[in-house]
Amino acid sequence: MAKQARAIRTRRQILEAAGAVFDEFGYDAATIAEILARAGVTKGALYFHFSSKEELARGVLDQAVTTEGILPQESKLQEFVDIGMVLAHRLPREPLLSACIRLSADHAARELLGTSWPAWTEFMAEQLRGAKEQGELLPHVVPEDTATVVVGAWTGMEVISVGLKGEESLEQWIAKLYDHLLPGIAVPGVLRRLDTAPDRGARIWETYLEVRDTLAPAE
């Protein structure tokens, strides 16, 4: 069991190093040597877990659809907002997550590895179907379409926000994105109660970390 825990930790260490390297260099220019140097593990350990650069990239992409940090809310639409806000909080702090976007936005890497967009879209659509059942959405809303629009728009905000000169964070841009999109999908009574403040993601994430620590005390 201790051995297994160590293997999980090593695998995670390698993935985080791989995420940082893919994020910085892109798929083509990334090398296993660089990943090895950053992971601080032996070559044997790396090849025990991943046999090639392609497998490393797949391992990174498997981390892409993460709902870690989302807390159940009375409003399913608020949960839908929270997913985007928590991710906007985490992504600039976790190279593993931004590497997923970089790998997916790269044509060549995408052809080789596929993307996590269909999985994200389906997950968001599921949230919206829940919101619809609770009567939170305007009648014309098609959950699958709205999910695709939000995933696409979210990705685009991340892609361009890196290149924007301004001082605004990804969290601020994603908050603005939701402020633009929600009036077109939420019924008015729900709309005015949704929390889309830029620090929403940080607050939810911190609450989650506290709760998680309570549930699973540190070793």
Next chain:
Amino acid sequence: MAKQARAIRTRRQILEAAGAVFDEFGYDAATIAEILARAGVTKGALYFHFSSKEELARGVLDQAVTTEGILPQESKLQEFVDIGMVLAHRLPREPLLSACIRLSADHAARELLGTSWPAWTEFMAEQLRGAKEQGELLPHVVPEDTATVVVGAWTGMEVISVGLKGEESLEQWIAKLYDHLLPGIAVPGVLRRLDTAPDRGARIWETYLEVRDTLAPAE
């Protein structure tokens, strides 16, 4: 004069070939040899116009902010919509335009070449300031923010729509994007009269081509 016209045509031919090659291979993997082969011009002609791959890429990016095809409308907000819809119609048909997005979405190429996003955002903001003056926007709308959100979301829809399995075109997705965003920015009386049908871009573009041909008859 005839010589100058020929030079302009050759330059255009080279840029279109460069666009197709950057679009297909990305900046790093693109080669001048491949661009030369596709352009069907002499090496001397290419180097007369562009001295390096970097200059070729800059030439391609200079084509990115194009308002060609936009016709003046009574509603400035309709013009704002038309810009996105005409581009959604043209982009899949013009490798030069999709190359611009590909070059901008690539971290490494972006660091070298910069992006056209600030120019696009400013151009869209200008349209929105016009719409605001005409009383078409809800009072809380900040033209610069909305412009950034639309440019980011548009880019993201293009990036993910290439990878989506479905049958829907970029025009259909951009139409859906506008349907989601406009209720958050337009006053109701304007909103219901905006044309966001997926074929809006094609219609405007064809009308433009007819008008253009009338103004400047073929040689």
